[in-house]
Amino acid sequence: MTQPAISVRNVSKRFGDTLVLKDINLEVPRGQVSCLIGPSGSGKSTLLRCMAFLEEASAGMIEIEGEALGFSEKDGKRRRQTAAELRRTRSKIGMVFQQFNLWPHMTALGNVSMALRRVRGLGRKEAEARAMAQLVKVGLEARAGHYPSQLSGGQQQRVAIARALALEPTIMLFDEPTSALDPELTGEVLNVMRALADEGMTMVVVTHEIGFAASVGNNVCFLDHGQLLFHDTPETVFAAPRHPRLEQFLDTYLDRGAQMLR
Amino acid sequence: MSFDFAVILAKAPQILAGLGVTILIWVAGTLLAAILGFLVATARRYGGRLADLVLSVPVEVIRGTPFLVQIFLLYFGGPYIGLRLDPIAAGLLGLTIYGAAYYAEIFRAGFQSVPPGHSEAADCVGLTRMQTILHVQLPEMALLVLPPSMNMAVILLKETALLSLITVPEMTMTVQAIGSQQYAFVESIVVLALVYWALVELANFLGRLAERRLSTYSA
Numbered sequence: 001m002t003q004p005a006i007s008v009r010n011v012s013k014r015f016g017d018t019l020v021l022k023d024i025n026l027e028v029p030r031g032q033v034s035c036l037i038g039p040s041g042s043g044k045s046t047l048l049r050c051m052a053f054l055e056e057a058s059a060g061m062i063e064i065e066g067e068a069l070g071f072s073e074k075d076g077k078r079r080r081q082t083a084a085e086l087r088r089t090r091s092k093i094g095m096v097f098q099q100f101n102l103w104p105h106m107t108a109l110g111n112v113s114m115a116l117r118r119v120r121g122l123g124r125k126e127a128e129a130r131a132m133a134q135l136v137k138v139g140l141e142a143r144a145g146h147y148p149s150q151l152s153g154g155q156q157q158r159v160a161i162a163r164a165l166a167l168e169p170t171i172m173l174f175d176e177p178t179s180a181l182d183p184e185l186t187g188e189v190l191n192v193m194r195a196l197a198d199e200g201m202t203m204v205v206v207t208h209e210i211g212f213a214a215s216v217g218n219n220v221c222f223l224d225h226g227q228l229l230f231h232d233t234p235e236t237v238f239a240a241p242r243h244p245r246l247e248q249f250l251d252t253y254l255d256r257g258a259q260m261l262r
Numbered sequence: 263m264s265f266d267f268a269v270i271l272a273k274a275p276q277i278l279a280g281l282g283v284t285i286l287i288w289v290a291g292t293l294l295a296a297i298l299g300f301l302v303a304t305a306r307r308y309g310g311r312l313a314d315l316v317l318s319v320p321v322e323v324i325r326g327t328p329f330l331v332q333i334f335l336l337y338f339g340g341p342y343i344g345l346r347l348d349p350i351a352a353g354l355l356g357l358t359i360y361g362a363a364y365y366a367e368i369f370r371a372g373f374q375s376v377p378p379g380h381s382e383a384a385d386c387v388g389l390t391r392m393q394t395i396l397h398v399q400l401p402e403m404a405l406l407v408l409p410p411s412m413n414m415a416v417i418l419l420k421e422t423a424l425l426s427l428i429t430v431p432e433m434t435m436t437v438q439a440i441g442s443q444q445y446a447f448v449e450s451i452v453v454l455a456l457v458y459w460a461l462v463e464l465a466n467f468l469g470r471l472a473e474r475r476l477s478t479y480s481a
């Protein structure tokens with residue numbers, strides 16, 4: 001058996017008194033697209049953020065390609081990783097946010113080349129050449145000199161994807177990458193993601209785009225009230241939903257999903 | 263009664279020397295205060311709860327007491343704890359500490375103004391905390407902190423006049439001395455007011471210039 005890209009083991013997360021994730025166990029296979037679906041507030045973002053260590057799990061462990069993320073265990077004791085250790089483990093991951101989170105004081109090229117310069121230590125020229133290659137990949141080479149405020153939402157999200165790809169992560173995490181976009185702009189972002197999936201990138205995608213999950217996803221996880229209720233192929237999940245919560249959820253979203261398939 | 267500015271202007275070289283001291287203490291004090299204030303704000307944000315709590319005390323005390331009281335304490339009280347400073351050093355230190363408390367608050371608001379997602383994005387591409395502060399948060403908050411920072415710089419300039427009371431040979435002390443020697447007290451005050459006002463306008467002009475340069479990217 002090959003090692004999973006991400007393994008989530010007995011992860012729970014509480015915010016104050018509320019238990020937001022309840023004992024989640026999940027293996028994200030390499031080279032596949034795993035979609036996280038579920039009603040609002042079910043804990044999808046929290047789980048994804050735990051995978052990037054933007055949230056610390058209250059209990060349990062997450063491993064990225066076999067390496068403990070955020071904490072290391074020695075003699076049964078949980079120890080926090082140092083900032084440098086965390087950066088190293090996290091370097092395998094690229095993260096794309098619902099709100100893009102581009103840095104507004106930098107151009108598209110500046111956003112994408114930042115980590116190449118500051119983290120990789122490349123010179124300006126080399127960093128910008130590589131950043132430009134990423135912008136070509138998302139079809140935005142002509143917008144390299146634009147500031148985020150001069151780009152449409154869809155373009156901003158594509159720049160954000162290019163920025164996350166710049167350091168060549170092996171896993172990409174997406175948190176509702178199209179939810180902040182006007183409907184006519186979601187297509188361009190989904191296309192970029194589809195192309196990434198075709199290249200064999202390991203992807204975890206939190207999404208309400210049931211159409212995308214059905215057509216691009218290799219497996220689908222259904223979260224409800226912090227519990228992972230289902231983890232199966234899209235065919236099984238969408239064709240024969242047997243759980244009342246899942247059926248209820250799909251009723252709400254399938255109409256939107258059907259539109260996306262067209 | 264008639265005004266006689268000629269006797270004051272005849273002492274221009276002395277006045278310029280005082281002006282030099284004023285500008286020196288003002289510019290150096292403001293820069294040091296901004297740097298110290300930024301460090302305090304950073305420590306309060308990223309140094310844990312204890313650092314935040316501990317640092318909130320001096321910030322509140324300094325903002326809650328008059329500058330005049332602080333420099334008296336520093337200059338006349340300092341020697342009791344072995345801190346013997348000449349007037350200019352005491353003035354510069356006093357102005358730095360006083361300004362730093364306000365700049366700490368300005369930068370605290372600045373940090374709060376940067377959406378958390380922007381530094382999370384920086385974390386995710388592997389920037390260190392220091393790089394994130396320097397290359398993401400600081401430039402992002404610049405436009406927001408610039409107006410209150412310039413405002414504070416202007417306040418600090420005007421506060422330097424109080425340093426005459428601990429015998430710093432700055433402009434107010436110099437001009438007042440000339441005024442009383444020459445029996446031209448009111449004239450000296452008028453000259454003082456004009457020079458301070460000119461400096462304030464200059465500062466405001468530079469502030470607006472900086473603001474215009476920074477606002478290129480915000481559509």
Ligand SMILES: Nc1ncnc2c1ncn2[C@@H]1O[C@H](COP(=O)(O)OP(=O)(O)OP(=O)(O)O)[C@@H](O)[C@H]1O
Nearest residue numbers: 015016020038039040041042043044045046047176
């Ligand atoms: N920082 C936080 N502090 C306290 N509670 C939080 C925090 N972040 C999330 N929560 C709570 O955790 C629960 C799960 O939130 P999460 O954002 O993971 O849901 P989600 O499935 O992503 O929902 P959505 O589809 O609306 O994005 C919610 O009840 C939310 O209110």
Ligand SMILES: [Mg+2]
Nearest residue numbers: 044045046176
């Ligand atoms: Mg969410």
